[in-house]
Amino acid sequence: MIGLMQNQPLLISTILEHAHRWHGTQRVVGYTTEGDLSEVIFAQIAKRAASLANSVLSHGMKLGSSAGIIAMNNHRHLELWYGLSGVGAIAHSINPRLTPEQVAYVINDAGDEMLFIDTPFIPLVAAILQHTPKVKRVVILTDDSKMTESIPFPAVSYESYIAGHSDTIEWPMFDEQSANAICHTSGTTGRPKGVRYSHRSNVLHALAVSAKDVLGVGALDCVLPMVPMFHANGWGMPYGCLAHGAALVFPGFKMDGPSLLDLVLEQGVTVALGVPTICSVLLEEASKRGSGLGKLEKVAIAGSAAPPKMIEEFAGYGVEVIHAWGMTETSPIGTANADTPQTAFLPKEDKAKIRALQGRPVFGVDLKIVDESGHELPRDGVSVGRLFVRGAWVIQRYHGQDSDCVDAEGWFDTGDIASISEEGFLFLTDRAKDLIKSGGEWISSVELENIASSHPQIAAVAAIGIAHPQWDERPLLIVVPSQPETPLRKGDVINFIASKVARISVPDDVIFVKELPLGATGKVQKTKLRSQYKGYFGVH
Incomplete structure (x- = not known):
């Protein structure tokens, strides 16, 4: 016997229809490629997405067709996500900071038939277009007035591409398991791998990410994703905000x-999301101005561990940090840190330790x-092992691969090393590739970075393992001083850490730099650091 409820497919178009019908006057504010601050409402997004959909259908796109998007976060990028997905095509947002060879690879891997690009990426596309034979059309995300004769390939403006096409459409119905989007992994340890999301997985994720113990966004909220839409599915907020009527603020290129x-102060942002390095930029500016953070209530931090010092700084402004964990392969939300009956009334110091964890599933x-x-290891907060995950929006197989990337029970190996407490709180010890093996012992780079970042004269830090003639590897600390005018000595840093860790974990040396290499999402690129300092301890 089956239930007697309606069986309506979970499609991305249903989110857009709901936003249009019930939250039509809600805002999408953001900087355009030209640097202007624009404002449109959900009803306009829905109509323009319909015009786009009618245009791509007239140009031969169909269920399963893929279009590449090389753009920062803006309202046109949002329209592309909904317009393409709405007719069963696939929105493939591409990381522009991949190498040109990698960009060409991911375009070919996804089978992109069209490219939609922001104007600053015209040179990138010019360099790789001859290597992407499936691409038949390029659309520049601007209007005709910004198009110039110097564009070195045939292209049309986005505004002319959607002009003349009806702004109404009856969105087609199809299998909710159909693909709606592709994001590729960063490609730091090999070729980027495509993660192909379904309509069902993204709709479910949009509901989950907005739950009370996650971000809890609603119609009274204004959300600033300080993460690009090409990174881990935009952390789900372009779907979650429209599903729940929250205003969206896009920074575009102005990060x-x-x-x-x-944006936080002038737009009344209540919820922000970002990796630690981007959040530190926001905090530094607030400190310089002495302005506070306006109406900001929550900031979700993921991508790498949030240092306890950062959590304390936000708390000083009355902002709650929601420490989270996820990855491209999990859409991305996996865990979020929220109070439980056991933790809500703990003493301040004990609660701070809980807040530093990555949260519960x-x-x-x-x-x-x-x-x-x-x-499987026990959930005792002591046992440390490799983290596996499974769920309704977790990857089953990489795009273009012949076999699944999960085991027989659906478990996906994340590559993270972690422990889980009795209460279910996840603590990431490190990425497996970032652990430092010294004399048969494992050293956590995350622990060293968290301790070092609490030093008042350290703005940013990365700990890496470098080959050593006696100990396999030894920790090397790369430090960006926060006060260049006040000299910071190596011995001061080493002594500061030595008082807080086992002797074997104390870094062998400290190098001071002006900045750390960051990827498109603000994460420190440790592969570049390991390559740059290879042989530092005499082993080449």
Whole structure:
């Protein structure tokens, strides 16, 4: 016997229709490619997405066709996500900071038939277009007035591409398991791998990410994603905000501290999301101005561990940090840190320790840690093992691959090393590739970075393992001083860390630099650091 409820497919178009019908006057504010601050409402987004959909259909796109998008976060990028997905095509947002060869590879891997690009990426596309034979049309995300004769390939403006096409459409119905989007991994350890999301997985994820114990966004919220839409599915907010009627604020190319703080203060941002390095830029600017953070209530931090010092700084402004964990392969939300009856009334110091953890699994996701033999380890907060995940929006197979990337029970190996407490709180010890093996012992780079970042004269830090003639590897600390005018000595840093870790974990040396290499999402590129300092301890 089956239930007698309606069976309506979970499609991305249903989110857009709901936003149009019930939250039509809600805002999408953001900087355009030209640097202007634009404002449109959900009803306009829905109509323009319909015009786009009618245009791509007239140009031969169909269910399963893929279009590449090389753009920062802006309202046109948002329209592309909904317009393409709405007719069953696939929105493939591409990381522009991949190498040109990698950009060409991911375009070919996804089978992109069209490219939609922001004007600053015209040179990038010019360099790789001859290597992407499936691409038949390029659309520049601007209007005709910004198109110039110097564009070195045939192209049309986005506004002319959608002009003349009806702004109404009856969105087609199809299988909710159909693909709606592709994001590729960063490609730091090999070729980028495509993660192909379904309509069902993204709609479920949009509901989960907005739950009370996750971000809890609603119609009274204004959300600033300080993460690009090409990174891990935009952290799900382009779907979650429209599903729940929250205003969206897009920074576009303006990811500097002054611009981000201006948006927070002037647009009444209540919820922000970002990796630690971007959040530190926001905090630094707020400190310089002495302005506070306006109406900001929550900031979700993921991508790498949020240092306790950062959590304390936000708390000083009355902002709650929601420490989270996820990855491109999990859409990305996997865990979020929220109070439980056991933690809500703990003393301040004990609660701060809980807040530094990556949180508990959200409904729809399950976790476990295993030892080297694959046996599940206890959730005791002490046992450390490799983290596995499964769930309704977790990857089953990489795009274009012939076999699944999960085991027989659906568990995906995240590559993270972690422990899980009795209360279910996840603590990431490190990425497996970032652990430092010294004299048979494992050293956590995350622990060293968290301790070093609490030093008042350190703005940013990365700990890496470098080959050593006696100890396999030894820790090397790369430090960006926060006060260049006040000299910071190596011995001061080493002594500061030595008082807080086991002797074997104390870095062998400290190098001071002006800045750390960052990827498109603000994460420190440790592969570049390991390559740059290879041989530092005499082993080449």
